[in-house]
Amino acid sequence: MKDIMGIIFTTKDDLSLRELTSARAVAALPVAGRYRIVDFVLSNLVNSGARNVGVIMQRNYHSLMDHLGSGKEWDLHTRNNGLFILPPFLTQENGGEYAGVLDGLRANFDYLRRSRQELAIVTGSNMVFNMSFEPMIRQHEKTGADITMLYTKVRASNMELGSAQKHAHAFLNVAEDGRVVDMEVNPNAASYNNISMNVLLVKRTLLIHLVDGATAHGAHDLDRDLLQPSIKCCSLKVYGYEFDGYCRPVETIRGYFRCNMDLLDLGVRRELFKTMPVYTKIRDEVPAIYRSGNSVKNSLVADGCVIEGSVENCVLFRGVRVGRGSSVKNSIIMQDSNIEEFVELENVILDKAVTIRSHGRLIGQMQYPIVIGKNVTL
Amino acid sequence: MNDMRKKSCIAMLLAGGQGSRLGLLTKVVAKPAVPFGGKYRIIDFPLSNCANSGIDVVGVLTQYQPLELNRYIGSGQPWDLDLTNGGVFVLPPYMKAKSGEWYRGTANAIHQNVSFIEQYDPDYVLVLSGDHIYKMDYNKMLASHIETGADITIAVRPVPWEVASSFGIMNVDPENTIVEFEEKPKLPKSNLASMGVYIFTWPVLKSYLDKDACDPASKNDFGKNVIPAMLHDRLKLKAYAFDGYWKDVGTIESLWEANMDLLKIPPEFNLSDARWPIYARSPVLPPHFIGQRASIEHSMIAEGCEVNGTVRKSVLFYGVEVEKDALVEDSVIMPYARIEAGAVVRRAIVAENCVVSAGCVVGEANGDIALVGQDTALPEGCRVLAGEQVDRLDVARRRHDAK
Numbered sequence: 001m002k003d004i005m006g007i008i009f010t011t012k013d014d015l016s017l018r019e020l021t022s023a024r025a026v027a028a029l030p031v032a033g034r035y036r037i038v039d040f041v042l043s044n045l046v047n048s049g050a051r052n053v054g055v056i057m058q059r060n061y062h063s064l065m066d067h068l069g070s071g072k073e074w075d076l077h078t079r080n081n082g083l084f085i086l087p088p089f090l091t092q093e094n095g096g097e098y099a100g101v102l103d104g105l106r107a108n109f110d111y112l113r114r115s116r117q118e119l120a121i122v123t124g125s126n127m128v129f130n131m132s133f134e135p136m137i138r139q140h141e142k143t144g145a146d147i148t149m150l151y152t153k154v155r156a157s158n159m160e161l162g163s164a165q166k167h168a169h170a171f172l173n174v175a176e177d178g179r180v181v182d183m184e185v186n187p188n189a190a191s192y193n194n195i196s197m198n199v200l201l202v203k204r205t206l207l208i209h210l211v212d213g214a215t216a217h218g219a220h221d222l223d224r225d226l227l228q229p230s231i232k233c234c235s236l237k238v239y240g241y242e243f244d245g246y247c248r249p250v251e252t253i254r255g256y257f258r259c260n261m262d263l264l265d266l267g268v269r270r271e272l273f274k275t276m277p278v279y280t281k282i283r284d285e286v287p288a289i290y291r292s293g294n295s296v297k298n299s300l301v302a303d304g305c306v307i308e309g310s311v312e313n314c315v316l317f318r319g320v321r322v323g324r325g326s327s328v329k330n331s332i333i334m335q336d337s338n339i340e341e342f343v344e345l346e347n348v349i350l351d352k353a354v355t356i357r358s359h360g361r362l363i364g365q366m367q368y369p370i371v372i373g374k375n376v377t378l
Numbered sequence: 379m380n381d382m383r384k385k386s387c388i389a390m391l392l393a394g395g396q397g398s399r400l401g402l403l404t405k406v407v408a409k410p411a412v413p414f415g416g417k418y419r420i421i422d423f424p425l426s427n428c429a430n431s432g433i434d435v436v437g438v439l440t441q442y443q444p445l446e447l448n449r450y451i452g453s454g455q456p457w458d459l460d461l462t463n464g465g466v467f468v469l470p471p472y473m474k475a476k477s478g479e480w481y482r483g484t485a486n487a488i489h490q491n492v493s494f495i496e497q498y499d500p501d502y503v504l505v506l507s508g509d510h511i512y513k514m515d516y517n518k519m520l521a522s523h524i525e526t527g528a529d530i531t532i533a534v535r536p537v538p539w540e541v542a543s544s545f546g547i548m549n550v551d552p553e554n555t556i557v558e559f560e561e562k563p564k565l566p567k568s569n570l571a572s573m574g575v576y577i578f579t580w581p582v583l584k585s586y587l588d589k590d591a592c593d594p595a596s597k598n599d600f601g602k603n604v605i606p607a608m609l610h611d612r613l614k615l616k617a618y619a620f621d622g623y624w625k626d627v628g629t630i631e632s633l634w635e636a637n638m639d640l641l642k643i644p645p646e647f648n649l650s651d652a653r654w655p656i657y658a659r660s661p662v663l664p665p666h667f668i669g670q671r672a673s674i675e676h677s678m679i680a681e682g683c684e685v686n687g688t689v690r691k692s693v694l695f696y697g698v699e700v701e702k703d704a705l706v707e708d709s710v711i712m713p714y715a716r717i718e719a720g721a722v723v724r725r726a727i728v729a730e731n732c733v734v735s736a737g738c739v740v741g742e743a744n745g746d747i748a749l750v751g752q753d754t755a756l757p758e759g760c761r762v763l764a765g766e767q768v769d770r771l772d773v774a775r776r777r778h779d780a781k
Contacts, residue, residue: 033665034681072455266684269667277662282456284657286650287416287680287693288666291643296674302665303417303681304650316665 001049002137005081005117005204007108008041008055009101010064010125016252019373020351024063027055027125029250030334030352032263032272033302033317036067037250038125039280040272041199045121046074047276048133052081054111056104058088058097073279084111100220105211112208120207122222124198128259129247130275133201136241139178140201145239147206147227149180150199152243154190168251170196170223174240183231185223196223197243210236246271257349257369260315260332263300285318293324309339323358330366348372383463385498387520387577388435389428390488393421393508394481396442399629402751402769403729407446410508412633413712413730415640415649416680416693418658419450420627422457423513424506425466426656429457431516433504434464437494439487441471441480456659469494483598489587500580505600507574511636511647512624513654519618520577528616529582530608532556533575535624545571545626546601548617556615561601570617573624576600582613623647630767634727634747637693637710640678661696661713671702687717695730704734709741712752725764726750735760 010027020029027038038055045053053076057064070076071083086108088097098104105112105122112120119140121133140148151172171190173182184190202210210226219225230236246268248259262268272278285304290296295310304319309326316322317334323341331348339345340358347364351374356362360378364370372378397409404412410421421438428436436459440447447468454466469491471481481487488495488505495503502523504516514533523531534548542563548570549558560566586604590596596603609615623646627633639646649656663682668674673688680696687704697714700706704717708725715732717723723734726741726748733755734740740756741748745764750756754770757777762768 035664263664264667266667269664273664278664279662282660284655284660287678287696289641290674290677290679290689292676294674296668297672298670299668300665301668301679 001134002119003117004045004048004050004119004121004133004137005115006042006045006050006053007105007112007120007122008038008045008053008125009104009123009198010038010055010057010061017250017256018253019371020253020256020349021060023060023374025057025060025125026250028060028064028067029256030317031128031250031256031259033300033315034283035278035280036064037128038064038067039278040128040130041123041125042068042074043276043278044129044131044133045123046076046279048121048137050121051076051078052084052115052117054084054086054108054115056086056098056108058104061087067281069281073281075279081115086111098220100225101222102211102215102220102226105207106215109208109212112204115204117204120202120204122200122202122207126250127197127199127247128250128272129197129243129245130272130278131243131245132276133199136201139239139241143178143239144237146202146236147230147238148201148241149227149238150197150201150243151194151240152197152247154193154195170198170227172196172240174242178239178241180231180238180240183223183228185221185228194240194242197247197249200227201241245275253349253369253371254367257332260300261313261330263315264298264313283318294322309341309343317352331369351376354378383498385435385464385500387433387502387504387516388437388495388498388500389424389433389504389506389516390491390495391421391424391436391438391506391508392484392487393438393447394441394487395507395509397509397628400633401630402749402767403630403633403727404443405769406443406752408440408443408508409628411443411447411450412627413695414511414627414633415637416678416695417660418649418656420511421447421450421508422656422658423511424508425451425454425457425459426654427512427514427516428504428506429459429657430654431514433516434459434461435498435500436466437469437491438466438508439469439481439491441487444468444470450659452659456657458657464498467494483596483603484600485587485590485596485604486598488583489591489598492584492587495580503578503580503583505576505578509628510574510624510626512573512620513622513647513651513656514575514620514624515654516575516577519575519620522618523577523579523616526616527614529579529613530605531577531616531618532605533573533620534570534617535573535620536569537571539566539569542566542569542571548572550617554617554619556609556617559601559605559609570619572601573620575620582608630727630747630749634710634725638691638708640693641676641691663696666694669702672700687719707743726762729754732756738762 010025076083171184171192172194288305291308294307297312299314301316302318307322308324309322313330319336321338325342329346334352337350337354344361347369349371355377393410397404453460459466625636666683669686672685675690679694682697685700686702687700690707692709695713699716701719705722710727712730718736721734721738724741728750729752735758737759740762742764749767751769
């Protein structure tokens with residue numbers, strides 16, 4: 001395995017995730033019963049040989065820092081290298097807030113310079129996928145590319161591309177030899193069906209050089225101000241690497257809902273969890289208890305749950321209680337939520353530690369689930 | 379000079395025993411490493427008790443099949459015992475300048491590690507065994523030991539009279555002073571059983587260990603030699619009464635029972651107690667999945683399981699698969715075992731990584747607990763009777779005989 005470094009971005013706020021991201025970064029959003037979204041990309045990096053990972057944070061990062069801790073669950077609590085939490089800071093040349101990824105990288109030049117690895121992977125943190133970056137690295141070295149961009153084909157099964165979401169993506173035209181010949185950023189109607197996964201591989205020193213040049217000219221946006229011009233005028237050799245496995249960006253409530261529901265499919269579970277391990281923060285919980293009277297079908301259930309009611313097509317996070325006579329369908333119930341007796345829930349997302357009192361009833365629509373914010377009692 | 383900071387009390391955990399009454403379960407792992415309660419191992423209980431009691435130096439004495447145990451304990455991180463000043467230490471027997479020998483008995487195991495203990499210059503030494511399921515605040519016991527000024531305090535628990543003859547029994551006076559100790563008496567005079575938890579005032583213990591080591595007739599055992607010698611010399615031995623849940627899981631039957639205790643309502647033994655958490659080294663697995671045709675009744679299921687069959691009154695450890703139309707009832711299925719389509723498992727313990735193939739019938743609805751030993755792949759249609767124990771070698775033998 002090659003010694004690489006990873007830089008994870010967690011800056012982008014996503015208003016289309018409603019209450020779920022009002023107090024946390026998208027990267028810290030709980031997903032799949034016991035994970036946070038960032039666990040996937042972080043585990044991918046570690047499984048691909050990264051021993052040095054920086055996480056650039058911007059807003060609402062308390063929950064993320066709490067989750068990552070010393071990085072020990074990812075074996076990143078080492079003496080050299082390891083996990084670096086990079087929150088914004090104020091200096092003379094630094095405004096504290098980043099207008100784009102380039103500003104975030106510029107602000108952390110010291111960290112980039114001090115790192116020893118030859119190659120860096122710069123990645124976003126809202127994509128749920130499990131992949132080894134090793135073949136991508138091999139291709140990068142074989143083609144002699146300056147930058148290799150990870151992309152996937154747009155498929156109805158993996159993307160939730162309403163008009164609102166198309167705006168937030170870059171699409172690539174990839175030639176037969178793998179070279180990226182055109183890039184569209186946030187188009188209304190995309191000309192290509194290769195969607196960028198916001199993961200790029202580049203030599204660390206070249207990254208510093210490029211970011212320095214771009215920010216010196218007042219640029220902020222990685223896609224629009226750095227990658228797009230370099231592709232257009234062929235100033236850099238930019239290649240694409242296709243990932244053809246399961247991946248889903250979490251950008252909207254619907255995407256979040258679908259991402260969790262995807263896990264009820266055996267194929268998706270295998271791909272996401274059997275390919276390579278996905279590490280996450282450990283919480284000491286007792287295995288789930290099924291009491292008499294329960295009926296559970298087609299659901300994902302984490303440790304610490306106590307179930308007496310009926311549960312169908314659901315994802316239950318750790319420590320969820322479903323009381324006697326209650327019925328929960330097509331719902332996502334986050335950590336420590338308590339559904340008391342004779343409650344009826346359908347198409348609902350309950351954030352952490354929500355309590356639904358006895359005989360409560362909440363019925364949402366599959367297309368637009370009801371979201372109840374953290375710590376609410378109904 | 380010694381750069382270790384003095385500790386008032388340190389723990390020594392006796393984990394070297396084979397646990398031969400657990401049959402095939404302890405053929406390749408030491409008893410303290412035997413899985414329990416869906417995600418734990420027996421040793422998690424004394425280690426978590428130490429962590430929760432603030433005892434942060436734990437020496438674990440190993441000698442029988444230590445591989446799994448060593449891997450499990452690792453740096454001690456799950457129990458917050460990966461410390462700069464203290465922590466958990468695995469202590470196997472080792473060669474010395476003039477000789478080298480195995481641990482000959484429980485007292486000898488401690489005696490061979492006197493230099494480990496003295497690094498911390500402790501006033502008291504807590505001696506534990508890795509055979510029991512219980513939650514106990516050792517600090518309260520230590521406070522009582524200090525208050526009474528005892529030389530040894532032994533934790534005792536009342537057991538039903540009819541089984542008292544299978545325990546080490548303490549006969550005490552009204553002040554809880556131990557006047558007599560009987561190992562498995564035929565006619566017990568008391569029903570206070572030793573829990574295998576001792577606190578010794580260290581200088582006293584040390585002198586008795588030295589004395590015991592010089593006696594060639596001694597079996598170098600706490601119960602058989604050291605404690606009787608102390609009683610004989612009229613030292614101050616106090617019983618410390620404990621009335622919480624405590625279960626010896628030394629036999630297949632009792633291990634099975636202790637697992638079933640977790641399913642009772644309210645549970646006879648509550649594992650999810652935020653004030654006294656039991657820590658374990660957690661596997662890296664997603665939540666478990668319950669399929670469309672599955673049916674779960676009154677069971678405990680850990681992460682990473684895939685259940686498509688019927689599970690009743692059972693404990694499924696992490697990574698277990700129960701395929702469609704399979705039935706698991708009144709059973710304990712240990713990590714990563716697979717129960718294939720149509721197989722039936724009743725009143726049984728199926729150990730780690732086993733495969734119970736399609737059409738197998740393991741155990742019976744009434745009768746003794748059946749056991750399938752670690753890494754055994756039962757061939758299709760195989761039968762394991764009530765009370766029977768089967769492992770890889772038996773399967774190979776059966777196959778050979780069939781030819």
